[in-house]
Amino acid sequence: MSQSSRSRFVLDVRQSLPGWKQSLFLAASLVVGLAISVAILWAAGIDPIELAGELAGVFNGDSLRGVLVQAAPLMLVGLAASLAFRIGFWNLGLEGQMVFGGIFAGGVSIYEIGPPETRIFLMAVAAAIGGAMWCLVAGLLKIRFRVNEIIATLLLNYVAVYFLFDLLYGAWQDAKTAFPQSTPFQPFERLHDLGDGVNAGLLVAIIVILAAGWLIHFSRVGFYMRFVNANPNMAKVLGVPVRAVTLWTVVISGACAGLAGFVNVASQEGRLTESYADGYVFSGVLIAFLSRNDPIIVAVVGFLIAVLFITGQTLQVFYQIPFTMVQLIEAIIVMSVASSEFFIRHRIRWIR
Amino acid sequence: MTAALALKGIRKSFDGVVVLDDAEFSGNSGEVHALLGENGAGKSSLMNVAAGLYAPEAGGIFVDGKPVSLSGPSEARSNGIGMVHQHFKLVLPFTVAENILLANQRSHYRSGIKDIRAAIERQSADLGFHIDPDRRVNTLTVAEQQQVEIVKVLVGGAKILILDEPTAVLTDAESERLLETVRRLARTGTAVVLITHKLNEVKRYADSVTIMRRGKTVATLDPSTATAAELTQLTVGETQPLPARAQKASVGTRLNIGALTCMRADGSPAVRDASFFVRAGEIYGIAGVSGNGQAELGEALIGAREPDSGEIWVENLGDVAHGPGSSPRIAAVASIPADRYAFALAGGLSIADNFAVAAIRSRRYGSLGRLDRTAMARDTAAAVADYDVQGVRSTRQKAALLSGGNAQKLVIAREFSRSPSVVVAHSPSRGLDARACLAVHQRLLSARDRGAAVVLISEDLDEVLGLSDRIGVMTRGRIVAEFERPADRQAIGRAMVDHA
Numbered sequence: 001m002s003q004s005s006r007s008r009f010v011l012d013v014r015q016s017l018p019g020w021k022q023s024l025f026l027a028a029s030l031v032v033g034l035a036i037s038v039a040i041l042w043a044a045g046i047d048p049i050e051l052a053g054e055l056a057g058v059f060n061g062d063s064l065r066g067v068l069v070q071a072a073p074l075m076l077v078g079l080a081a082s083l084a085f086r087i088g089f090w091n092l093g094l095e096g097q098m099v100f101g102g103i104f105a106g107g108v109s110i111y112e113i114g115p116p117e118t119r120i121f122l123m124a125v126a127a128a129i130g131g132a133m134w135c136l137v138a139g140l141l142k143i144r145f146r147v148n149e150i151i152a153t154l155l156l157n158y159v160a161v162y163f164l165f166d167l168l169y170g171a172w173q174d175a176k177t178a179f180p181q182s183t184p185f186q187p188f189e190r191l192h193d194l195g196d197g198v199n200a201g202l203l204v205a206i207i208v209i210l211a212a213g214w215l216i217h218f219s220r221v222g223f224y225m226r227f228v229n230a231n232p233n234m235a236k237v238l239g240v241p242v243r244a245v246t247l248w249t250v251v252i253s254g255a256c257a258g259l260a261g262f263v264n265v266a267s268q269e270g271r272l273t274e275s276y277a278d279g280y281v282f283s284g285v286l287i288a289f290l291s292r293n294d295p296i297i298v299a300v301v302g303f304l305i306a307v308l309f310i311t312g313q314t315l316q317v318f319y320q321i322p323f324t325m326v327q328l329i330e331a332i333i334v335m336s337v338a339s340s341e342f343f344i345r346h347r348i349r350w351i352r
Numbered sequence: 353m354t355a356a357l358a359l360k361g362i363r364k365s366f367d368g369v370v371v372l373d374d375a376e377f378s379g380n381s382g383e384v385h386a387l388l389g390e391n392g393a394g395k396s397s398l399m400n401v402a403a404g405l406y407a408p409e410a411g412g413i414f415v416d417g418k419p420v421s422l423s424g425p426s427e428a429r430s431n432g433i434g435m436v437h438q439h440f441k442l443v444l445p446f447t448v449a450e451n452i453l454l455a456n457q458r459s460h461y462r463s464g465i466k467d468i469r470a471a472i473e474r475q476s477a478d479l480g481f482h483i484d485p486d487r488r489v490n491t492l493t494v495a496e497q498q499q500v501e502i503v504k505v506l507v508g509g510a511k512i513l514i515l516d517e518p519t520a521v522l523t524d525a526e527s528e529r530l531l532e533t534v535r536r537l538a539r540t541g542t543a544v545v546l547i548t549h550k551l552n553e554v555k556r557y558a559d560s561v562t563i564m565r566r567g568k569t570v571a572t573l574d575p576s577t578a579t580a581a582e583l584t585q586l587t588v589g590e591t592q593p594l595p596a597r598a599q600k601a602s603v604g605t606r607l608n609i610g611a612l613t614c615m616r617a618d619g620s621p622a623v624r625d626a627s628f629f630v631r632a633g634e635i636y637g638i639a640g641v642s643g644n645g646q647a648e649l650g651e652a653l654i655g656a657r658e659p660d661s662g663e664i665w666v667e668n669l670g671d672v673a674h675g676p677g678s679s680p681r682i683a684a685v686a687s688i689p690a691d692r693y694a695f696a697l698a699g700g701l702s703i704a705d706n707f708a709v710a711a712i713r714s715r716r717y718g719s720l721g722r723l724d725r726t727a728m729a730r731d732t733a734a735a736v737a738d739y740d741v742q743g744v745r746s747t748r749q750k751a752a753l754l755s756g757g758n759a760q761k762l763v764i765a766r767e768f769s770r771s772p773s774v775v776v777a778h779s780p781s782r783g784l785d786a787r788a789c790l791a792v793h794q795r796l797l798s799a800r801d802r803g804a805a806v807v808l809i810s811e812d813l814d815e816v817l818g819l820s821d822r823i824g825v826m827t828r829g830r831i832v833a834e835f836e837r838p839a840d841r842q843a844i845g846r847a848m849v850d851h852a
Binding site for chain 1: 687
């Protein structure tokens with residue numbers, strides 16, 4: 001037994017940890033993540049003090065308006081991820097669902113479906129259906145054929161994006177500019193500011209977030225979702241409609257992502273472009289992860305990620321920092337928070 | 353002649369439950385020594401002591417007459433004791449040679465593997481096994497994996513080979529081949545200990561047999577001079593007269609199981625054409641050696657597994673075999689599964705959630721759009737008090753924090769809160785202490801007295817005998833015999849092993 005006498009690190013599994021200590025670990029890991037991010041930006045030539053200035057600058061005037069416009073799709077896509085993750089459905093097809101949300105909304109605009117007064121509502125509903133449909137493909141593959149949804153949703157992103165390209169380089173291409181984008185939406189087909197710089201897209205996001213918060217915390221559906229996630233075998237024995245809950249959650253998750261696509265094309269872009277869904281899978285997963293799949297916290301985290309986005313855009317313009325730097329910082333924060341999970345679950349002890 | 357392995361006065365308990373009490377064993381080189389007993393008699397525990405896995409609280413271990421103290425399996429190995437466990441200890445993605453190297457470490461990997469490969473070939477040839485050292489273990493059949501385990505132990509230089517229920521996972525032909533090999537191995541000077549509950553194996557292959565019951569050694573004798581009846585009697589113990597019980601006026605059938613068949617994942621039948629009926633106000637016990645289809649039958653009855661054919665008929669409901677999770681079925685059938693955290697509780701969720709889930713569709717706890725947490729907490733608190741569930745500081749606390757007995761009480765509280773007409777309980781007192789066990793039994797008896805039809809599946813023969821009005825013996829997926837109360841313990845014991 002010579003091994004046991006050597007001094008070494010020992011890893012124990014913790015029985016439980018009080019909530020405030022968990023928050024402490026989380027906060028500490030966030031600080032570490034941000035510190036690493038600041039160090040990287042510093043190495044890239046941005047002085048931390050200037051960085052602080054840029055960050056503060058985001059909270060006034062036009063920049064804040066930009067943050068709020070950017071926050072809406074991020075909140076929706078984060079909500080889409082968190083709802084699916086709640087039942088253990090790893091929806092990585094948020095981009096594809098956003099793409100189909102945008103395509104369905106764009107279709108309503110291009111084919112002028114419905115009277116102008118209700119057009120924008122029809123576009124929203126169509127976008128939700130488009131996203132839901134695209135997510136349901138992976139959901140049915142999983143339930144019917146046990147296809148892993150991580151693979152299915154991820155690969156369906158490419159199918160969706162190339163379908164979008166086909167439209168934008170073909171049938172739906174703007175004849176005037178000959179760029180790969182659709183003809184601009186009519187003014188009544190766009191989400192406008194509601195005064196004070198708050199965009200209608202944000203209103204859509206907040207309404208959906210509140211509805212989801214009620215669904216999760218106050219309805220029987222949320223109760224069912226907890227059991228489907230915690231123990232599906234047991235849930236089935238005790239009469240929880242596991243299949244129906246899974247399918248409806250998949251549908252709602254896809255619908256939220258579809259709405260995110262709609263909000264993006266109807267507020268920021270004003271038309272279908274090649275890139276209105278680019279990079280949102282990662283942001284959505286990040287937001288869901290940081291918010292621990294709670295819809296209300298999704299709203300807060302979505303806002304903070306929007307701040308990061310807009311700051312990143314500013315840095316890009318004034319310091320020639322590539323936008324991938326923003327994704328790098330997102331990744332660093334994810335890894336820091338993920339590591340805090342490890343420290344919450346385990347304890348490291350030094351023996352002798 | 354000095355015994356190769358002797359265990360004297362061994363005592364061992366877990367959390368106050370004594371599993372070995374003054375247990376004795378003595379096995380000689382050159383013979384196959386069977387260790388016979390029912391489930392839970394302490395056979396495996398005693399041999400785990402010999403293999404260095406359990407530290408005994410009292411008693412001594414002697415190898416070739418010399419006392420040894422074993423602080424772990426590696427020390428047992430260095431004393432020439434090797435054990436093949438019922439659940440193989442193999443790393444599936446590794447090759448045969450790598451697995452054997454892992455248990456018999458060499459200082460260098462490359463030369464070690466070469467050395468091990470030669471040793472495997474030598475051992476395999478001696479035993480008549482055909483083992484390719486470079487095959488990955490997860491491509492081997494169960495029988496081949498078992499051969500790897502045996503070779504692993506022998507390459508380690510074991511002079512004492514302990515086999516824990518080696519034939520439980522094998523077909524009849526494979527079992528025969530293995531036991532022949534084992535006997536040949538003994539003839540070359542190895543002391544073989546064969547843990548089993550099968551009488552025919554003892555009669556055909558063992559040179560001597562030690563019988564254990566309830567943690568104690570009952571007898572050691574020569575199986576060729578004892579009759580099967582004597583061995584059975586020693587294994588199951590004296591027949592105790594059961595307390596008389598008020599017989600209910602015979603009423604109609606409440607539950608009928610007709611030709612139920614359930615397949616395992618590999619396509620072999622676990623339950624085959626099992627048929628029995630249970631009257632209202634009756635406890636129907638299902639006895640048998642574990643692994644004879646009881647788990648699958650229990651899962652089918654609680655709705656966790658859809659049977660491949662046959663019917664589960666419940667009075668007023670009809671055949672419910674293919675409608676698991678339907679509201680009327682859940683309302684009528686109370687399920688107390690063997691594995692609480694697989695089919696009865698979500699450990700990560702609160703006690704209140706776990707209590708309320710079964711009645712949630714009845715709108716008792718609010719509509720689809722609104723959850724009435726106040727009502728949930730109130731009912732849960734009342735049930736927790738009513739069923740004496742200890743250790744509940746708040747109904748919002750996670751169910752996983754409850755001890756085994758209290759978790760079981762919570763399950764029973766929930767399942768009985770609906771006044772079920774049928775109760776299905778599988779090993780309801782497994783892992784519980786005496787007090788919790790008694791409470792669970794009383795709940796089952798009161799359900800019977802209320803007029804429910806109770807199915808009690810248990811591998812503990814005492815539990816089945818003590819509670820049941822009628823007993824069915826399950827062997828190889830069938831109900832092979834039925835007994836009325838007061839049932840003859842010996843006859844049940846015979847039915848359990850005769851068909852095995």
